[in-house]
Amino acid sequence: MTGSKVSLFSIFAVFAKIGAFTIGGGYAMIPLIEAEMRRKNWISEENMPDIIVLAQSAPGILAVNMAIFSGYRLRGIRGALAATLGAVLPSFAIILAIAALFSGIRDNPVVERIFRGIRPVAVGLILVPAVNLARKGCKKWWAWLVLAASLAAVAFLKVSPIYIILVTIIAAATVSIAKEAREKR
């Protein structure tokens, strides 16, 4: 991939295009990034799943992680910067315009009626990834316990989700290491 240098601008442009046209967040971006990188011959088939798994297991915004890892592979740290700028700028500009416009019209009774209908639908849509992830990730009884504990701690006890993530990582790693130590004996 170091033979012919990909220009920083074209890296920026590809990610800006994807950032401007994918609705629905990071997961919706994956197939587009994949297709675009292949079309440009920037990446081989066997490298792509690696970037996806890597981006999903790293903390942070999925789309930004994809941009960083792909850009870095193409042009090092400057490539990562160009790709990230591209992925972030379109939605930054669009939301800024909406925020500026919306703060002027929020108290308008017609807008308020529209949003009264929209808010419950938006809450219903948040439940979809929760149920999907629960079905995919809860194959064992203890997983349901983890789910219930995390939900209750945040919703009822106002525990910061940061602690939930930290405690889960530490607990899972401890159990895993203990299991391995027991198997070795």
Place this chain on the structure above:
Amino acid sequence: MIWLQLFCTFFLIGLFTFGGGAAMLSLIQTQVVTKFGWLTEAQFTDIVAISQCTPGPIGVNCATYTGYEVAGLAGSALATFALVLPSFLIFYGIIRLYNKYHETALFGDVMNGLRPAVAGLIGAAALILMFRISFEGGLLQIETIKENFRDWSSWALMAAGFAASFFFKINPILLIIAGGLIGLIIY
């Protein structure tokens, strides 16, 4: 002071998000709505709705919008920068850790543990948008958030939105637009 709080808040959000934008919502919510009170529940729900029908990552949308509400254009730039920064600071370490550990049982076990925890976090985000939950004098107090759920028709809309997306895979943008039209007609 507000700049430092804004920066730290979104830096932490960027650092501790696992599993996509929806997982980030409960984190953003506890910081932005519950802890600092920068946005009301209704405003936060509006951003979530707007994010579902505008392009780009939901996290970036929330950071930009919250930053703007708190401190204008500079605030939105700072919040978005702070959100993205942790990924940049740690990505090289992540690549090395990943190459070293991704085939080990430890990596798989941690990921298997995180999945249900993140599902719980997303569920909590939805729950906090429905109810104000508190303990007063040791008593559990649950109160519906009237700005989001005014009467039974709101709950019906939520159930319909969930079912249409979950069972029939209808595009979220269409569902948000339909919700808006129904709201305009019935309220």
